[in-house]
Amino acid sequence: MQNKKTVVALLLIALSGSTAAAETDVAYNGQHVSLEANKTPVNTARNPQAVASLPQGFHFAVPGSFTVAVAAQNSPPLTVFADDNKTLLGSEVDIARLVAESLGLRLNVVPTSWEDWPLGVASGKYDAAITNITVTKDRKEKFDFATYRKDSLGFYVKNSSPIKSLSKAEDIAGLRIIVGSGTNQEAILLAWDKENQSKGLKPFTPVYSKDDAAQTLALQSGRADAYFGPNVIGAWKAALKGQTRLVGSVDGGWPKAAHIAVTLKKGSGLAEPVSIALNGVIANGDYLKVLNRWGEGVERIERSEINPPGLGD
Structure with a gap:
């Protein structure tokens, strides 16, 4: 392990290929x-209304704490490891802290994998998952949701690519596309591919990888x-390295809009207090303070909703 350099600096150097990237500043999305x-937390006040709406006698995974699963990967601005290579920073952690403090609880962040959060939330190992999870019809059968951000997906190519636009099904025919397994973006590509193949177009090839490098x-x-x-991840990388460019964007609930949400065990009774907590920090400005400092203000919402329509509805 490199003890004399922060993980953040190492990440930026690796991404840019230059030691000049040790400067941990990025300008993108107009911010x-x-x-x-x-690294300095954004704190908020206890929300009496949110606390009062908690289910009577509710047993949190860790008494007195709000235990939240967050994907443990360097995907700024959503998540990035701090100097100790253990502590997670990023907008997801900041949102989790706002909810926890609104509920009068300590924040207990558990770095996990994307594959682990569903079972962890369903079993009560985690009180919630806050890890860029989109509301979908299928997920609502197993989980409750309280929204906190718009879901916007982007297609990025290297600067020298001849590709000018990717925004509809036929555009992806025959292409090899990096996408996360089990994600809503994969579901969109598979739906597009099915449509394409029914028209005799070439299939696309998914390239699965969780490793940024x-x-x-x-x-x-x-x-x-x-x-x-x-x-937001694609925009961050493009601004940091200058090697990629945006060639198309799609709503996460294609063909409709969808939102990212705090994900909770179905029927746990936490959706209402969490939504109240989110609406409280939206009203007092702490929510926008968090999004803006991570360059995500363009994806803000006006109000948190419980189990709204999502992908597949």
């Missing part, structure tokens, strides 16, 4: 983001034609 400054290498080496994922 300036400082990872160093964002491997994704970057695949795109820059030509082993993949495009990346499709959360637009």
